[in-house]
Amino acid sequence: MDNMDMEQMQETIQAVIEEVVTMVTSYGLDVIGAIGILIIGWIVSGWARGAVNKGLSKFERFDSTLRGFFSSIVKYLVLTFTLVAVLGQFGIQTASIIAALGAVGLAIGLALQGTLSNVAAGVMLLIFRxxxxxxxxxxxxxxxxxxxxxxxxxxxxxxxxxxxxxxxxxxxxxxxxxYSYHNTRRVDFLVGIGYGANMDQAISAIESVITADSRSLKDPAHQVVVSNLGDSSVDITVRVWVRSSDYWGVKFDLTKAFKEKLDAEGIDIPFPQRVVHMVQPD
Incomplete structure (x- = not known):
């Protein structure tokens, strides 16, 4: 490599270095500022979401579902303004930003129809509750x-x-x-007794268990009726009304209590049986 080639290479390297320095000088502060705006915007969006949620929670009649929804909207609004501020940091005019966001929004809307439908569905869920x-x-x-x-x-x-x-x-x-929409729910049981058992005695025993449980409501009144003559049992349908919060506790406790009460009364609870006849060959 001769001296002329060396000089040209040095000049090229020098030009590249000068260009990099110029770019760093021109845009370095803008990039640092944009990163700072993004960080601050992210922090402020989280703070704003928490502040809105906390502020609305002071109103007892304001539903907690709406608090979470409005808090999310505030967060995304702050992030949107943060994005606009970042673009403005590079000298892009606000009108151009709005036009660009409109075009981008249209493109994103067409590309992400499913995602935007979730937003629309969230609004409908808030309206119809x-x-x-x-x-x-x-x-x-x-x-x-x-x-x-x-x-x-x-x-x-x-x-x-x-x-x-x-x-x-x-x-x-x-x-x-x-399952929580109404304050009360009905607990259904199906109790089978033997065909030789006294049905009135069994119904009386079951009703005594229901009456003894303070969680069973008197209005609407409970029902204990013979509902079916099965293959191996007489089926008694039991319907008890309780508060929605007591549903599973009553379901489990009364199932056990019915069995214990019928056993104490000597009332048989049958299980399916099958009679097999053995045929001997001649």
Whole structure:
């Protein structure tokens, strides 16, 4: 390599270095400022969400479901303004930003129709209110207690405390069974007694167990009726009304109490039996 080639290479390297220095000088502070704005915006969005949630919680009549939803909206609004501020840091005009956001929003809306449908579903869930935070529901193939209704998703907790995050569209697009909607629920039992047992005695024994449990409601009144003559038992249907919160406790306790009471009364609870005839060959 001759001296001329060496000089050209040095000049090229020098030009590249000068260009890098110029770019760092021109945009370095803008990049640092943009990163700072992003960090501050992220922190402020979290603070704003918590402040809104805390402020609305002071109003006892304001539903907790709406608190979570509005808190999420405030968070995303702050993040949107943060993005606009970051773009403005690089000298982009506000009008251009709004136009760009409109175009980008249209493109994203077409590309993410499913995601945006979750937002629309969340709004519909807030308007029609099929459930609220704290209700136990069965929707979208999952059952659990509602913990939060967010902008895109609904959070559930199963009875064994497993966390489930469901898209709002999946809930709104199907049926919702709300077990906590009403203050009372009916607990159903099916008790079988032998054909030789005294039906009136069995009904009286079952009613005494129900009456002794303070969780059973007098209005609506309970029902104890003979409902079916089965293959191996006389079936007695028992219907007891309780508060929704007492449902499973009453279900488990009365099932055990019925068995103990019928045993004490000497009333047989049969189980399926089969008679087999053995045919001997000639």
């Amino acid at each position: 099929p459930f609220k935070v704290g209700d136990y529901i069965d929707a979208g193939g999952h059952a659990g207690t509602v913990k939060a209704l967010n902008l895109f998703t609904t959070d559930l907790a199963t009875p064994d405390n497993v966390h489930i995050v469901m898209p709002n569209g999946q809930i709104w697009g199907g049926s919702v069974t709300n």
